[in-house]
Amino acid sequence: MRENTAIRRAGGKIEILDLFDGLAGALPAELQTKLNQLLPQLLDRKEAEGTIYMIYEGKHGVYKTVRTGPNTGVTFHFPTSTKLEEDSKSSDPAVAEKAKRLKAFEALLEDAFYDSPPGRVIVEYDPKGAGPYGIVEAASITSISVLV
Amino acid sequence: MEETQATEAAQPALAAIEIADFVANLVQLLPAELKSKLSPLLPQLMTRIDVDGKAIAIHEGKSDVWKVVQTADGKQLTFVFPSSAQLDQDSKSTDKDVAEKAERMKRFEMRIEKALHHKPPLRLQVKYLPKIDDTTPSMIDAERITAVLTFQTEWR
Numbered sequence: 001m002r003e004n005t006a007i008r009r010a011g012g013k014i015e016i017l018d019l020f021d022g023l024a025g026a027l028p029a030e031l032q033t034k035l036n037q038l039l040p041q042l043l044d045r046k047e048a049e050g051t052i053y054m055i056y057e058g059k060h061g062v063y064k065t066v067r068t069g070p071n072t073g074v075t076f077h078f079p080t081s082t083k084l085e086e087d088s089k090s091s092d093p094a095v096a097e098k099a100k101r102l103k104a105f106e107a108l109l110e111d112a113f114y115d116s117p118p119g120r121v122i123v124e125y126d127p128k129g130a131g132p133y134g135i136v137e138a139a140s141i142t143s144i145s146v147l148v
Numbered sequence: 149m150e151e152t153q154a155t156e157a158a159q160p161a162l163a164a165i166e167i168a169d170f171v172a173n174l175v176q177l178l179p180a181e182l183k184s185k186l187s188p189l190l191p192q193l194m195t196r197i198d199v200d201g202k203a204i205a206i207h208e209g210k211s212d213v214w215k216v217v218q219t220a221d222g223k224q225l226t227f228v229f230p231s232s233a234q235l236d237q238d239s240k241s242t243d244k245d246v247a248e249k250a251e252r253m254k255r256f257e258m259r260i261e262k263a264l265h266h267k268p269p270l271r272l273q274v275k276y277l278p279k280i281d282d283t284t285p286s287m288i289d290a291e292r293i294t295a296v297l298t299f300q301t302e303w304r
Contacts, residue, residue, distance in 0.1 A: 053299065054300070057297075116267060
């Protein structure tokens with residue numbers, strides 16, 4: 001994990017790394033080395049690092065674009081806050097849990113956008129979640145860090 | 149995934165995706181001859197007006213709330229929202245369409261509000277459906293809004 005001043009964080013990356021830390025600690029040294037080599041494959045993730053450039057509040061959802069360079073960005077699509085609120089009260093624990101996670105992710109990006117100066121974010125996501133126009137479904141986000 | 153090029157240029161794509169999804173679903177339900185008839189109508193269906201500027205004022209009245217957006221060339225456009233009490237009431241309606249519309253307007257209102265109160269005020273782009281009756285072209289009912297974009301760019 002990065003060494004920096006990330007103070008707001010949500011997601012699964014810590015848990016996964018903790019799990020591997022624990023696992024690796026129980027293994028002999030040579031297996032630890034092999035495991036470390038396999039980790040990047042296992043965690044097939046991409047990162048979008050930058051500030052939130054734009055929030056698009058539409059009829060069917062919210063799009064948040066992370067500006068990763070002078071002329072590049074990655075856009076994440078979230079369901080509307082109304083839908084997330086509804087889903088978070090679902091009797092299906094999986095639906096409720098997912099909605100709560102997305103709400104936490106969205107809240108981090110929201111705060112970073114409106115912060116003065118805007119917060120720098122690192123959004124880690126599964127690249128398989130990219131759809132048409134290169135827009136990434138928020139459900140593919142695995143962790144978000146906000147650097148202050 | 150490759151990072152999307154040119155975030156500025158990505159905006160129309162963002163707007164188009166929702167409409168495109170809707171139309172794609174609609175078209176699937178139609179017989180072939182209707183599909184071909186629908187195609188020439190699409191440009192009209194997708195017409196949206198953009199106002200690009202910053203929110204400069206909020207007027208809270210008895211029965212409605214006005215949010216004034218000013219463009220770079222000094223033109224002002226007023227978006228008329230129902231009162232928050234009305235929106236709250238509507239959002240609890242048993243009629244799903246009414247409730248959804250109220251929730252949507254609440255979200256749009258929140259975006260304009262946040263951009264206005266940010267220091268410095270943030271750049272806003274409001275997309276709305278054109279009015280058929282243009283006797284008061286500078287007054288737009290909030291229910292005509294289709295999207296509100298906020299940019300992390302200081303307004304100049």
